[in-house]
Structure formats: structure tokens, C-alpha cells
Amino acid sequence: MKVVFIGGYEDSxxxxxxxxxxxxxxxxxxxxxKYLTRIACFKRSGxxxxxxxxxxxxxxxxxxxxxxxxxxxxxxxxxxxxxxxLINDExxxxxxxxxxxxxxxxxxxxxxxxxxxxxxxxxxxxxKEKIRxxxxxxxxxxxxxxxxxxxxxxxxxxxxxxxxxKERSVVIPNGIRSIQISGNPNDVIRKRIAFTGQIDRSExxxxxxxxxxxxxxxxxELVVFGYKKQQSIKQKMPEKVNLRVFEPKSQAEYxxxxxxxxxxxxxxxxxxxSLSLLEASMIKIPFIASSRAGITExxxxxxxxxxxxxxxxxxxxxxxxxxxxxxxxxxxIIEKIYLNRNFFSWEIISEKYLxxxxxxxxxxxxx
Numbered sequence: 514m515k516v517v518f519i520g521g522y523e524d525s526x527x528x529x530x531x532x533x534x535x536x537x538x539x540x541x542x543x544x545x546x547k548y549l550t551r552i553a554c555f556k557r558s559g560x561x562x563x564x565x566x567x568x569x570x571x572x573x574x575x576x577x578x579x580x581x582x583x584x585x586x587x588x589x590x591x592x593x594x595x596x597x598x599l600i601n602d603e604x605x606x607x608x609x610x611x612x613x614x615x616x617x618x619x620x621x622x623x624x625x626x627x628x629x630x631x632x633x634x635x636x637x638x639x640x641k642e643k644i645r646x647x648x649x650x651x652x653x654x655x656x657x658x659x660x661x662x663x664x665x666x667x668x669x670x671x672x673x674x675x676x677x678x679k680e681r682s683v684v685i686p687n688g689i690r691s692i693q694i695s696g697n698p699n700d701v702i703r704k705r706i707a708f709t710g711q712i713d714r715s716e717x718x719x720x721x722x723x724x725x726x727x728x729x730x731x732x733x734e735l736v737v738f739g740y741k742k743q744q745s746i747k748q749k750m751p752e753k754v755n756l757r758v759f760e761p762k763s764q765a766e767y768x769x770x771x772x773x774x775x776x777x778x779x780x781x782x783x784x785x786x787s788l789s790l791l792e793a794s795m796i797k798i799p800f801i802a803s804s805r806a807g808i809t810e811x812x813x814x815x816x817x818x819x820x821x822x823x824x825x826x827x828x829x830x831x832x833x834x835x836x837x838x839x840x841x842x843x844x845x846i847i848e849k850i851y852l853n854r855n856f857f858s859w860e861i862i863s864e865k866y867l868x869x870x871x872x873x874x875x876x877x878x879x880x
């Protein structure tokens with residue numbers, strides 16, 4: 514079986530969630546798939562780099578190649594892969610869909626998010642990049658042979674509104690690496706609340722968190738993390754809240770700092786998965802999330818006690834107050850998630866991908 518991953522790639526310890534998931538999935542599959550390579554495109558702009566974008570070739574090591582468009586076409590024609598796995602929306606894949614009828618490979622698309630369809634004010638990316646992103650995302654959803662969604666909710670939405678038949682899709686959640694931090698995260702209450710995400714993206718709901726803290730009118734330290742430098746905060750800060758915004762950190766550094774918080778709050782307007790909730794659970798940090806955090810469908814039913822209606826800062830404030838009054842139930846639910854953490858291990862998740870490839874290869878051979 515020959516599988517080629519194609520999509521964005523960055524050689525960095527600080528990555529957005531889709532890139533990090535792609536990186537970890539690739540490395541978990543490498544020992545299990547005899548022929549697995551990863552192709553990234555050239556993203557540098559400027560006229561001098563047009564030649565690179567079209568004909569460039571660079572071996573990045575570890576089975577990863579950076580190829581221009583025509584170099585990718587040449588590679589695919591030569592290697593004749595069984596599957597091309599589109600791992601994110603960072604590359605323009607039109608030529609793959611044009612090649613597909615003549616080369617016989619199947620295209621599998623990893624859909625990390627439907628935010629742009631569900632949330633009216635989706636704000637990332639912006640400008641021309643937003644138009645480009647929408648075109649790539651729509652094309653991948655519409656014309657791939659199989660689409661991987663992270664939740665049943667996204668799968669139903671795509672079936673109802675995007676004409677994506679359920680028989681041509683499957684649900685596989687994101688995985689997570691084993692996490693180790695120093696110290697005991699639950700040894701003391703610090704009145705320290707964490708928020709993870711880019712605060713200038715309205716879909717992340719940072720303004721609702723500030724409104725909730727204003728309602729509480731209590732002294733808190735609010736710490737903010739993101740995968741890139743934060744924009745300046747336009748909203749007025751509650752009087753008794755001490756804000757601390759961290760520079761982007763590697764995952765290990767981020768989790769170590771997160772472990773010093775009492776609580777992670779994810780007030781998103783829509784989140785196809787919300788990996789930060791899973792990360793918090795793996796280091797036993799309680800969380801409160803809006804009802805639109807997709808990962809909750811993969812968690813024990815009583816996790817609903819940690820969620821609230823996504824447009825209600827009053828209910829969010831009530832939950833935060835409840836946590837600080839009686840944290841026991843919050844801690845108990847997080848402990849349940851932690852005990853079931855193997856469900857999200859890459860060892861288990863990668864087997865689901867292997868099963869998908871094998872089953873799909875069987876239907877290909879029959880046809």
C-alpha cells in the first residue's frame with residue numbers, strides 16, 4: 514500500500530493544531546505503512562520564488578519532501594500511490610483532482626474544521642487568503658473520495674448542507690501524544706484561569722469570557738496562550754482581572770505553564786474538535802467549555818455538566834463560580850476522561866486510519 518500525505522508543513526515546535534495533528538499522525542503511521550511519504554509545498558512569496566513553487570524540490574528528511582507543483586505531478590506519476598491523504602487546507606490541490614481519473618489513486622481529505630460554514634463571523638484567515646481557503650476547503654469536501662470528520666456533528670452538517678453523503682465520510686477523532694509535566698497541577702487554588710486561542714478571532718469567544726469575569730467581579734489572573742503572537746486586546750478588561758499574555762510556546766512549555774492554572778475556559782462560538790480540552794484533561798486540569806466544542810461527543814456523558822450554552826456569559830460565570838465553590842465534581846469528571854485517555858492515543862487512532870486505508874483499498878480493488 515502506497516500512501517502520500519500532502520499539505521502544509523513547518524519545521525517548528527510551535528504549530529497550529531491542524532499542523533501538529535498532521536505531524537503526529539504521520540509519525541505514528543510511519544512504522545505501520547510500508548510506503549508512506551509526506552509532501553509539502555513552497556510557500557515563500559515573490560517573483561523570484563515562482564520557479565521554486567512550480568519546479569522546486571527539497572528533501573527535508575524523515576520521508577518529507579517539499580515540492581513545487583510540477584515536481585509533485587512528476588512524483589505522483591512516477592510513484593503511482595494508492596491513496597493521497599490531504600492533511601489540511603494549506604495547499605492548492607486542483608491538479609490532484611484533475612489527475613485522479615487518469616492515475617487511479619483515491620483522495621482522502623482530513624477535514625479539521627467546518628467553522629467557516631457554521632459560524633457567520635468566522636475571522637481566520639483574512640482577505641485573499643480567506644477566499645483561497647474557502648475554495649480549497651469546498652473543493653476538498655466536494656470532490657474527495659472519502660472525507661474524515663472529527664465529530665458526528667460535523668459529518669451530519671456536511672451531509673445536510675454541503676451535499677457530502679455519509680457513505681463517503683467517516684469520523685475519526687484527533688489523537689494526542691503522552692504528556693508528562695513536573696509538579697502536581699491540583700495542589701493549590703490560585704484563582705488563575707487560562708484561555709487558549711487567538712484573541713482576535715471572534716469565533717474563539719474571548720469577549721464572552723471577559724463578560725463572564727465582569728459579572729463575577731472577583732479578582733482573577735487570566736492567562737492567554739496562542740500558537741502565534743497575540744493582537745492587542747480591544748475589549749475593556751474587567752477591573753479586578755490581571756491579564757497575562759504569553760509569547761507562543763512549544764507544546765511542552767505550554768502544558769507546563771497551563772498546569773499552573775486552576776481552570777481552562779474554552780468559550781468558542783464553534784469548534785470542530787478543540788484539542789486544548791483534551792490536552793488539559795491529560796494533565797488533569799479541569800475545564801469549562803461552550804456547548805459548541807466538538808470533542809465533548811467523544812467524552813463521558815457527564816462532561817455536559819462542564820458545558821454551557823455558547824452565547825451566555827451569565828451561564829459561563831455561574832459555572833466558574835460553581836467550580837471555585839465546589840471543585841470536586843469538576844475534578845471527578847476530568848479524572849474519568851484521564852482514565853480513558855488511551856482512546857485518544859495515537860497508537861489507537863493510527864489503527865483507525867490503517868483500517869480506513871485497508872477497507873478503502875478493498876473497495877477500490879472490487880471496482
